[in-house]
Amino acid sequence: MNDLNRLKYxxxxxxxxxxxxxxxxxxxxxxxxxxxxxxxxxxxxxxEEKVDIDHIExxxxxxxxxxxDLSIMHIIMASLVRLISQRLHLNRYVIWNKIFAxxxxxxxxxxxxxxxxxxxxxxIKPYFLPTDTLQDIVRKTRxxxxxxxxxxxxxxxxxxxxxxxxLPEFLLRFVVFMLLHLxxxxxxxKFINKASPWHSSIFLTNIGSIGVESIYHHLYEFGTCSMxxxxxxxxxxxxxxxxxxxxxxxxxxxxxxxxxxxxDGFYYASSMRLLNKILMDPAVLLLPPETVNIxxxxxxxxxxx
Numbered sequence: 378m379n380d381l382n383r384l385k386y387x388x389x390x391x392x393x394x395x396x397x398x399x400x401x402x403x404x405x406x407x408x409x410x411x412x413x414x415x416x417x418x419x420x421x422x423x424x425e426e427k428v429d430i431d432h433i434e435x436x437x438x439x440x441x442x443x444x445x446d447l448s449i450m451h452i453i454m455a456s457l458v459r460l461i462s463q464r465l466h467l468n469r470y471v472i473w474n475k476i477f478a479x480x481x482x483x484x485x486x487x488x489x490x491x492x493x494x495x496x497x498x499x500x501i502k503p504y505f506l507p508t509d510t511l512q513d514i515v516r517k518t519r520x521x522x523x524x525x526x527x528x529x530x531x532x533x534x535x536x537x538x539x540x541x542x543x544l545p546e547f548l549l550r551f552v553v554f555m556l557l558h559l560x561x562x563x564x565x566x567k568f569i570n571k572a573s574p575w576h577s578s579i580f581l582t583n584i585g586s587i588g589v590e591s592i593y594h595h596l597y598e599f600g601t602c603s604m605x606x607x608x609x610x611x612x613x614x615x616x617x618x619x620x621x622x623x624x625x626x627x628x629x630x631x632x633x634x635x636x637x638x639x640x641d642g643f644y645y646a647s648s649m650r651l652l653n654k655i656l657m658d659p660a661v662l663l664l665p666p667e668t669v670n671i672x673x674x675x676x677x678x679x680x681x682x
């Protein structure tokens with residue numbers, strides 16, 4: 378990972394991990410919950426958002442010249458990065474009963490190298506900064522896709538999976554056991570963390586691109602990902618306006634699965650309202666945010682931003 382994409386709000390202290398700072402200033406309930414809800418499967422919350430996209434498609438048409446390859450997925454990604462810049466608790470994770478604030482923002486995205494049932498699938502992991510604009514999101518995602526899109530090409534995630542797949546069962550069990558426990562204490566090799574799709578701020582899948590409606594996808598026990606977002610296909614719905622007339626709206630459905638141990642339901646609900654507000658006016662993504670918040674739960678003086 379490029380050091381420029383690693384946030385440096387706080388100095389490292391004992392108890393921190395190389396991918397996050399220990400969160401110590403939390404309500405007593407949140408300090409205890411991870412010991413009772415020991416897995417992400419125990420702590421999953423489900424949210425659904427219907428996003429009107431008629432105005433987003435108009436926005437894409439207006440900017441097709443100055444932002445080539447711009448798509449609805451890029452706007453969703455940029456909106457989520459902007460959301461994290463304002464709602465830092467969403468970028469936390471729980472591991473070994475402890476809460477950490479992630480010191481970077483990244484996505485894990487499944488990408489098809491060819492559109493067929495037998496087509497190769499790989500995962501890309503672009504890194505972003507909270508100050509990134511929509512143009513930055515498109516550029517960084519495109520660079521990551523271009524370096525991983527060729528059929529037959531292997532990235533670090535593919536190579537590690539291939540090597541593990543060659544191991545005999547007894548050795549594979551031992552290696553996976555070691556990785557799980559090394560990750561708990563923050564000693565898993567960094568190259569594994571960098572390659573792993575399960576160590577990310579958000580796991581995003583755009584199944585709408587193959588004509589499928591969004592789904593609630595489970596979180597993973599291995600890794601640190603606390604949020605899974607699935608984008609569905611475009612659909613039309615009819616709503617009543619203020620005058621009682623029916624109007625047609627084009628929309629997509631976003632379904633989120635979230636780890637409730639990192640923040641409460643009210644915080645999530647407020648965050649989803651902010652996300653909807655950002656998506657209603659995608660032009661705000663053309664400029665950096667006016668301010669970038671930090672996670673006050675780390676309990677230290679900020680050194681830079």
